[in-house]
Amino acid sequence: MKVEKLTEIIDSDFYTGVPDSQLKALCNYLMNKYGIDPQHHIIAANEGNCTALAAGYHLATGRLPVVYMQNSGEGNIINPVASLLNDKVYAIPMMFIIGWRGEPGVHDEPQHIYQGEVTIKLLEDMDIASFVIGKETTDEEVAAAMENFRKLHKQGKNTAFVIRKGALSYDEKTVYGNENKMVREEIIRHIVKVSGEDPIISTTGKASRELFEIREANGQSHKYDFLTVGSMGHSSSIALGVALNKPDTKIWCIDGDGAVLMHMGSMAVLGANAPGNMVHIVINNGAHETVGGMPTVASKINLTAIAVACGYPYAVSVDSFDLLDKELEAAKLRNKLSFIEVKCSIGARDDLGRPTTTALENKQNFMNYLKTLR
Structure with missing residues (x-):
């Protein structure tokens, strides 16, 4: 189905969301039409x-x-859907468009x-009525579903189009980029070199995939790393839990700007606890790159100032490998919670693999390694 036809059928002039690779056609269309x-x-x-x-x-x-x-x-919308939107509360109608990752049989x-x-x-x-859109779904079927949804909207109810893999298409090209020069995979390679055998907790998306491949290329064990392949926005909290319970071991967290924004309250908890053995690195390319490259607001805010305001005793932003290496070496020796923002370009190797x-296996190997540490 052409994404232009879907938006015509829905007939709304306001969209807000978090980008998804399954909805890349919709995201690119919205960026081209509205920015x-x-x-x-x-x-x-x-x-x-x-x-x-x-x-x-x-x-x-x-x-x-x-x-x-x-x-x-869906987990993040349960509270506002149940306690704000629901027709037993404020009866606020809403249309959800949801990319169906992990569909059974796919x-x-x-x-x-x-x-x-x-x-x-x-x-x-x-209590969200849904209609599944697949490759074979016709425009007429979607229009009929939307007519039924409109009746529910008048009652203050919520509805959803659930999008199967490959169901939406968009012909125009959308290119995302920034002015930063540092490449994420090389940034992670520098972190790996300095961290040595210290444990690393890495965030959702390409960062964890690149960390895995760097270990492979180096002939190193994967036991040093916990790859947070899901649960976006929570890797720093996982790292905090590890750091508090392994106080004599330096713990590194490789985070992303989209992940930090998703649950920024975790920075306040981190700062309040301020484990002296933890280094929180945010690789900031101002984009949801793993799902297509759509922008985040991270290029418009001061992450280091936020870290300081949250109680981090040390925070710095770097935009060159010389500065990065200097800060990594200092953080390894520093007995205070450290925050390092690294300004990063958008892009990754086309042949980037997956763990x-x-x-x-990742969890068990990591836990077994942590048992050997204090």
Whole structure:
């Protein structure tokens, strides 16, 4: 289905969401048509944030907002859907567009398997009527589903189009980039060199894939790393939990700007606890690169100032490998919580692979290694 036809059928002029590779056609269409426009299109920090933002749009205009997301974001919308939107509370109508990763019978990565199994059930449990759009779904079927949805919207209910892999198409090209020169894989290679045998917790997406391949290329064990392949935005909290319980071991967290934005409150908890044995590195390319390259707001905010305000005793931003190496070496020796923002370009190797070990193997190998440390 052409994404232009889907948006015509929905007939809304306000979209907010968190980008998803399964919804790349929609994301690129919105960026080409609106860009980032407060009146029409906002990429928010997380899916709950999107839902509340869309609710405000409806309160101000009386019109129907659209929230788009990967199905992994359903967990983030449960609270605002149940306690804000629901027709037993404020009866705020909303249209969700959800990319169905991990659909049963369709091969996907381990972090998507269970989420894919419960995608429709979670919508049913939240009283969100849904219609699945696949490659063979006709425009007429989608239009008929939307007519039924409009009746529910008048009752203050929520609805969802669930998008199967390859169901949406968009012919125009969209190119994302920035002015930064440092490449993420090389940044991680420098971190690996300095961290030595210290444990690393890495964030969702290409960063963990690149860390895995760097270990392979170096002939190193993967036992040093916990690859947070799902649970976007939580790698720094995982690292905090490890750091507090291994106080004599330096713990490194490789984070991303989109992940930090998604659950930024974790920085306040980190700063309040301030484990002296932890280094929090945020590789900031101002983009949701793993799912297509759509922008985050991280290029417009001061992450180091936020870290300091949250209680980090040391925070710095670097944009060259000379400065990065200097700060990594200093952080390794420093007995204070350190925050390093690294300004990064957008892009990765076309042949970038995925971890060849299972998530369970990764966890067990990492835990076994942690048992040897203090």
